[in-house]
Amino acid sequence: MSKNSFEEAHANISNVIYQAVLNPHFNKEMIIQACDASKQNGFAGLCTSLYNLPIARESLGSKSTTKLISVIAFPFGFIPTFNKLKEAEYAIEKGAEELDLVPNYFALKEGKIELFAEEINQISELGIPVRIIIDSNTLLNLSQLSIAIDALIDAGAIGIQIGNGFGPSVSKDQTKNVSKIVKNRCSIKTVGGIKTFDQAIEIIEAGSTYIGTSFGFKISQEQKKKE
Numbered sequence: 001m002s003k004n005s006f007e008e009a010h011a012n013i014s015n016v017i018y019q020a021v022l023n024p025h026f027n028k029e030m031i032i033q034a035c036d037a038s039k040q041n042g043f044a045g046l047c048t049s050l051y052n053l054p055i056a057r058e059s060l061g062s063k064s065t066t067k068l069i070s071v072i073a074f075p076f077g078f079i080p081t082f083n084k085l086k087e088a089e090y091a092i093e094k095g096a097e098e099l100d101l102v103p104n105y106f107a108l109k110e111g112k113i114e115l116f117a118e119e120i121n122q123i124s125e126l127g128i129p130v131r132i133i134i135d136s137n138t139l140l141n142l143s144q145l146s147i148a149i150d151a152l153i154d155a156g157a158i159g160i161q162i163g164n165g166f167g168p169s170v171s172k173d174q175t176k177n178v179s180k181i182v183k184n185r186c187s188i189k190t191v192g193g194i195k196t197f198d199q200a201i202e203i204i205e206a207g208s209t210y211i212g213t214s215f216g217f218k219i220s221q222e223q224k225k226k227e
Helices: 003-011 028-041 053-060 082-094 105-109 112-124 142-154 172-182 198-204 216-226
Strands: 016-020 045-048 067-072 097-099 130-134 161-162 185-190 212-213
Touching: 003 198, 016 028, 028 045, 028 216, 045 053, 053 067, 053 172, 053 216, 067 082, 082 097, 082 112, 097 112, 097 185, 105 112, 105 142, 112 130, 112 142, 130 142, 130 185, 142 172, 161 172, 185 216, 198 212, 198 216
Parallel strands: 016 045, 016 212, 045 067, 067 097, 097 130, 130 161, 161 185, 185 212
Antiparallel strands: none
């Protein structure tokens, strides 16, 4: 567990929250409201889709401490590297400060680690931080997870995201397992089923650097009520 993340979470949970704005049914007003609330709460980041980036960038402004993150090839990564590069270039052009990339799971499952890593490296070289989304619930055993983490770090990724918000919640034990493999070499963002302040603290204590959630506002309000 990162001591800094643990201390930041207890001091102000907003410091470790990445607010998800990925609901395809959100309209422009709802996106703007989420951006305004993220700024006011001082969330670490706001993660949204390529389509919503221009709205989010304008709403967050240029001086916000809340980073704007775009998902790439979300949620399954089933597109060629060329297309992922184009998505990443578009995201950068529209003001994204970080990218959450769904990697080539097929290459990973087939044992083609160089192919898996090369794609990550190409996108990492575009110039902004890249975090790799790994669905630890369904895709990987511990051996594959270890290989994937070593490869993504070597390829230039600054972090790993456990889970993608679909399916079962990511558990405390899964977070601990990833933290043991990572060994403080990159950041960890845990996503999936985190809806309360107590859940968020539990995940941070298990070793996560950040949490990704659609319930950031609710979680931050819970902490304030506890104070």
